[in-house]
Amino acid sequence: MTQSASAYARAHQSDSLDRLFEFLRIPSISTSPEHRDDIQRAGEWLVTRMREIGLSRAEIIPTAGQPVVYGEWLGAGPGAPTLLIYGHYDVQPTDPDEEWNSPPFEPTIRGELLYARGASDNKGQHYVHLAATEAFFQTEGAPPVNLKFLIEGEEEVGSPNLGDFIQGNAEMLACDAALISDTGMVEAKTPTITYGVRGMAYMEVEIKGPKRDLHSGAYGGVAHNPLQVMTEILAALHDDQGRVAIPGFYDKVRPLTEDERAEFKRIPFDEAAFRQEVGSPALWSGEAGYTPLERLGARPTLELHGIRGGFVGEGQKTVIPARLLAKVSMRLVPDQDPLEIAQLFEKRVRELAPPTVEVTVRTLSYADAAVIERDAPAMRCAVRAYAEGFDADPVFLRSGGTLPVVAMLNKVLKAPVIMMGFGLPDDNAHAPNEKLSLDNFRRGINTSIHFMQELAAACA
Amino acid sequence: MTQSASAYARAHQSDSLDRLFEFLRIPSISTSPEHRDDIQRAGEWLVTRMREIGLSRAEIIPTAGQPVVYGEWLGAGPGAPTLLIYGHYDVQPTDPDEEWNSPPFEPTIRGELLYARGASDNKGQHYVHLAATEAFFQTEGAPPVNLKFLIEGEEEVGSPNLGDFIQGNAEMLACDAALISDTGMVEAKTPTITYGVRGMAYMEVEIKGPKRDLHSGAYGGVAHNPLQVMTEILAALHDDQGRVAIPGFYDKVRPLTEDERAEFKRIPFDEAAFRQEVGSPALWSGEAGYTPLERLGARPTLELHGIRGGFVGEGQKTVIPARLLAKVSMRLVPDQDPLEIAQLFEKRVRELAPPTVEVTVRTLSYADAAVIERDAPAMRCAVRAYAEGFDADPVFLRSGGTLPVVAMLNKVLKAPVIMMGFGLPDDNAHAPNEKLSLDNFRRGINTSIHFMQELAAACA
Numbered sequence: 001m002t003q004s005a006s007a008y009a010r011a012h013q014s015d016s017l018d019r020l021f022e023f024l025r026i027p028s029i030s031t032s033p034e035h036r037d038d039i040q041r042a043g044e045w046l047v048t049r050m051r052e053i054g055l056s057r058a059e060i061i062p063t064a065g066q067p068v069v070y071g072e073w074l075g076a077g078p079g080a081p082t083l084l085i086y087g088h089y090d091v092q093p094t095d096p097d098e099e100w101n102s103p104p105f106e107p108t109i110r111g112e113l114l115y116a117r118g119a120s121d122n123k124g125q126h127y128v129h130l131a132a133t134e135a136f137f138q139t140e141g142a143p144p145v146n147l148k149f150l151i152e153g154e155e156e157v158g159s160p161n162l163g164d165f166i167q168g169n170a171e172m173l174a175c176d177a178a179l180i181s182d183t184g185m186v187e188a189k190t191p192t193i194t195y196g197v198r199g200m201a202y203m204e205v206e207i208k209g210p211k212r213d214l215h216s217g218a219y220g221g222v223a224h225n226p227l228q229v230m231t232e233i234l235a236a237l238h239d240d241q242g243r244v245a246i247p248g249f250y251d252k253v254r255p256l257t258e259d260e261r262a263e264f265k266r267i268p269f270d271e272a273a274f275r276q277e278v279g280s281p282a283l284w285s286g287e288a289g290y291t292p293l294e295r296l297g298a299r300p301t302l303e304l305h306g307i308r309g310g311f312v313g314e315g316q317k318t319v320i321p322a323r324l325l326a327k328v329s330m331r332l333v334p335d336q337d338p339l340e341i342a343q344l345f346e347k348r349v350r351e352l353a354p355p356t357v358e359v360t361v362r363t364l365s366y367a368d369a370a371v372i373e374r375d376a377p378a379m380r381c382a383v384r385a386y387a388e389g390f391d392a393d394p395v396f397l398r399s400g401g402t403l404p405v406v407a408m409l410n411k412v413l414k415a416p417v418i419m420m421g422f423g424l425p426d427d428n429a430h431a432p433n434e435k436l437s438l439d440n441f442r443r444g445i446n447t448s449i450h451f452m453q454e455l456a457a458a459c460a
Numbered sequence: 461m462t463q464s465a466s467a468y469a470r471a472h473q474s475d476s477l478d479r480l481f482e483f484l485r486i487p488s489i490s491t492s493p494e495h496r497d498d499i500q501r502a503g504e505w506l507v508t509r510m511r512e513i514g515l516s517r518a519e520i521i522p523t524a525g526q527p528v529v530y531g532e533w534l535g536a537g538p539g540a541p542t543l544l545i546y547g548h549y550d551v552q553p554t555d556p557d558e559e560w561n562s563p564p565f566e567p568t569i570r571g572e573l574l575y576a577r578g579a580s581d582n583k584g585q586h587y588v589h590l591a592a593t594e595a596f597f598q599t600e601g602a603p604p605v606n607l608k609f610l611i612e613g614e615e616e617v618g619s620p621n622l623g624d625f626i627q628g629n630a631e632m633l634a635c636d637a638a639l640i641s642d643t644g645m646v647e648a649k650t651p652t653i654t655y656g657v658r659g660m661a662y663m664e665v666e667i668k669g670p671k672r673d674l675h676s677g678a679y680g681g682v683a684h685n686p687l688q689v690m691t692e693i694l695a696a697l698h699d700d701q702g703r704v705a706i707p708g709f710y711d712k713v714r715p716l717t718e719d720e721r722a723e724f725k726r727i728p729f730d731e732a733a734f735r736q737e738v739g740s741p742a743l744w745s746g747e748a749g750y751t752p753l754e755r756l757g758a759r760p761t762l763e764l765h766g767i768r769g770g771f772v773g774e775g776q777k778t779v780i781p782a783r784l785l786a787k788v789s790m791r792l793v794p795d796q797d798p799l800e801i802a803q804l805f806e807k808r809v810r811e812l813a814p815p816t817v818e819v820t821v822r823t824l825s826y827a828d829a830a831v832i833e834r835d836a837p838a839m840r841c842a843v844r845a846y847a848e849g850f851d852a853d854p855v856f857l858r859s860g861g862t863l864p865v866v867a868m869l870n871k872v873l874k875a876p877v878i879m880m881g882f883g884l885p886d887d888n889a890h891a892p893n894e895k896l897s898l899d900n901f902r903r904g905i906n907t908s909i910h911f912m913q914e915l916a917a918a919c920a
Contacts, residue, residue, distance in 0.1 A: 031773070031775045031776070032773070032774065032775070093777065095773075099672070157775060158776065202776045202778070209738075209740045210738045210739045210740050211738070211739025211740075212559070212739065212888070212891050212892065213890070213891045213892075214738065214890075214891065215861070215889050215891070216761070216789060216791065217658065217791060217859070217860045217862055218860055219738060219860075220761040220791055220860060221744075221752075221755035221756050221759060221761040221791075221860065222734070222738075222743055222744060222746055222755055222756055223738045223740060223743065223744065224740060224742075224743070224744035225763050227694075227764040227765070227767070228694075228695075228698060228763070228764050231690075231695040232695040232698075234687075234691040234695075235688075235692040235694075235695035235696075236695075238688060238692075274682070278669075278670045278671070278679060278682075278683045279669075279671025279672065279782075280669045280670050280683060280684060280816050280817065281817065281818055282816045283682055283683065283684070283816065284681075284683065284684035284814075284816050286681045287681065292681075295682055296678070296679070296680070296681050299681060301676075301681040303676040303680045303778070303780060304685055304688050304691065304770070305676070305770050305776075305779055305780075305781070306771040306772040306781065307687070307691075307767045307770070307772065309766065310767070311766040311787055312766040312767065312768035312785070312787065313492070313555075314491070314492065315492070315617060315824070316491070316618065316662045316765075316824050316825060317491065317552065317765060317787075317890065318660075318763070318765065318862075319765055319766075319891075320763060321765070321766065322739075325772070327770070327772065327776065329676060329776070329778050331680055354742075355741060355742045356740050356741060357740065357741065358741055364775070364776050365776060399677070399678075400677045400679075400680060400681065401675070401677030401678060429678065430673070430674075430675040430778065430779055431674065431675070432672065
């Protein structure tokens with residue numbers, strides 16, 4: 001008998017890592033235009049790799065923004081199930097660079113951890129499935145299911161063109177189940193199937209007051225300080241119960257069922273360890289009436305990211321800043337409509353703004369939330385695959401993160417979306433020293449192999 | 461008869477401007493350490509110029525910070541009054557540089573205006589008195605009063621070492637009156653004697669929450685966002701009546717007398733023109749119960765200058781910032797004690813801070829407010845000098861700006877401090893396109909000449 005796919009993957013771990021290193025070295029940051037060429041290079045690298053592995057089709061498909069990489073192998077035939085695997089080859093910016101212990105685009109192994117921007121989010125995680133696919137081609141001749149890979153380049157900027165792409169290519173992307181590894185496990189020993197993701201509305205608030213920066217000694221007290229206005233507006237967006245203070249914000253929030261709250265209670269959550277991991281003197285009590293995990297995954301939130309403008313250098317300057325720009329995002333849950341929420345946000349900000357300033361509110365991106373049926377057949381296949389890959393039953397989690405693609409795939413392709421994430425809570429996904437657990441990388445490949453086998457068996 | 465000093469000054473205006481240009485070309489920015497050499501060069505330039513003009517002593521005197529330039533000529537003899545003239549040779553930073561219409565350190569005349577960083581604040585203004593002194597030496601052989609020049613290099617960073625310098629050199633600096641041209645006129649046709657300046661406490665508030673920047677999708681709702689905390693604290697520093705909401709803040713504020721309020725009413729103030737000059741859609745009603753000019757000059761204020769930290773780049777990043785730093789200053793009036801106010805500020809900020817963050821409050825600088833007797837003999841000399849220099853009676857104003865030196869000179873040397881300012885409200889003192897009116901420069905030299913003559917005559 002030939003070697004099994006799992007045995008092959010185990011024997012060729014270091015080859016897989018070498019290939020992943022090549023991928024991680026490409027600084028494919030999608031949030032700033034100067035990395036456009038790197039984005040292209042990362043896409044080309046993927047196409048080459050897909051062809052080497054044995055996919056019958058692999059190409060870069062342009063969009064209005066960064067291109068999508070699409071690969072497929074349909075050799076399992078029309079009788080076999082078709083699995084669509086989604087990932088993204090773009091990564092977050094790396095600032096503040098001085099806080100990295102090794103360069104963000106020079107993958108470095110320390111202990112059992114692989115450090116690099118994109119290691120966990122998301123190159124390392126979707127590479128798991130390419131490695132699993134390669135193992136089938138190298139051993140059993142071919143994977144047991146038809147495979148489609150959809151790897152986008154704009155996830156970190158809110159996937160502005162992916163919805164149109166999926167809509168416009170629904171036939172090409174048709175599948176029986178979609179698989180995404182872009183989420184995390186609640187802890188290293190507890191594999192986790194994420195069945196819900198939050199939506200998003202990312203806003204910019206610009207406040208213009210004086211036509212130029214003013215000397216506070218000459219104008220303070222009569223010229224209204226736009227930074228004072230900005231802090232007063234932003235502070236008014238939460239009430240003293242930790243709730244988002246935007247009228248109508250909670251109107252369409254789907255209440256948590258008893259069953260879901262029970263599932264949340266099953267999830268191990270060590271509050272002291274979480275606090276230590278965060279590093280704050282204390283955790284926030286947040287929205288009254290909900291547990292930390294419920295607030296993290298199943299309740300909407302509003303976060304302030306930064307305020308640009310004014311004097312922020314060393315020393316002192318007594319300036320009344322002429323204009324300020326705040327970055328604010330809201331994480332949303334079913335059935336909040338992101339565009340409606342963006343409108344409610346703008347309405348509230350305008351109500352709060354005094355007549356002394358000019359306010360502009362922009363929606364930079366938005367995404368639907370999604371919750372997937374936990375008893376779909378593909379979900380059961382995933383549970384069995386985890387038993388092989390991690391020797392443990394997974395828990396079901398609603399995640400706080402936003403994966404716009406989940407709602408898109410679920411809605412357009414009408415397929416269950418299985419979020420099989422191999423990230424860990426301390427992976428520093430959007431921060432310095434991003435890392436991936438090598439143990440999870442290995443177990444992930446094995447889980448992916450077993451998931452494809454389970455899926456084939458379930459439909460046989 | 462020889463030419464009068466006034467006639468000489470008129471005839472040599474362009475020479476005076478040429479010399480001032482040399483001075484303005486030196487980028488003596490005191491707020492950032494990389495300009496240390498320029499500060500030194502500006503001091504040396506002044507010493508050379510003072511010697512050329514005819515002062516008998518001119519030297520750079522080191523302090524714990526940037527050096528002081530001291531010059532004197534005591535040839536009028538012990539029977540004549542001694543006038544101390546204060547100025548500062550350091551200037552504000554120039555950012556945002558792209559908003560300057562000509563380079564900040566390349567003095568440029570457009571129409572009757574001289575554009576350069578420091579043109580109004582303060583090189584151009586104290587150079588007025590050097591030009592007046594030169595006119596006396598070139599015509600009447602010598603000035604009619606003894607002269608002492610004290611030109612410091614740290615005004616724009618809050619004069620941290622000037623108090624010690626004056627205290628330690630009180631004998632050298634002893635004088636019958638002090639003259640400062642570092643304030644402004646209420647409008648181009650109305651010469652203005654400033655008889656009060658506000659004090660200052662410049663604060664930094666640092667808030668640390670998580671030990672690193674966090675992904676808002678993974679932590680939002682449970683990790684308390686330090687920017688949310690910062691905006692809530694800063695917003696709470698004003699109440700809805702425009703008052704500073706720090707307990708005890710107003711306790712020691714000396715109430716405005718009826719006489720002072722009447723003097724304020726005499727000052728022309730065109731609210732519509734002021735609004736247009738500011739450029740905001742509307743002016744702020746500010747602290748309830750006070751007119752705009754009272755709020756600008758005789759009431760304390762609190763201003764927010766900037767908040768450093770978080771994500772402020774193009775596009776979007778969903779980060780919960782680990783730490784933030786806010787710059788806040790308070791303008792104070794007699795008899796508020798800046799150090800006590802700084803303590804009240806810190807106490808209030810600490811009260812407002814939740815246990816989820818670590819707060820550090822720093823006092824970057826502080827300065828006493830001052831109000832000078834309006835009926836001192838030297839004040840009457842100044843009024844008469846203005847009649848010659850500007851063909852108009854000056855108004856008396858309490859200014860909103862902060863000149864730490866006023867309280868220092870007044871307290872230590874026990875001399876009346878005459879603030880004879882030639883700046884205009886739209887001089888952009890701390891902003892791009894700083895300028896000085898050439899008409900005011902010429903009239904200022906003539907007023908200075910007459911002031912020295914009046915002072916000599918009053919004491920004769």
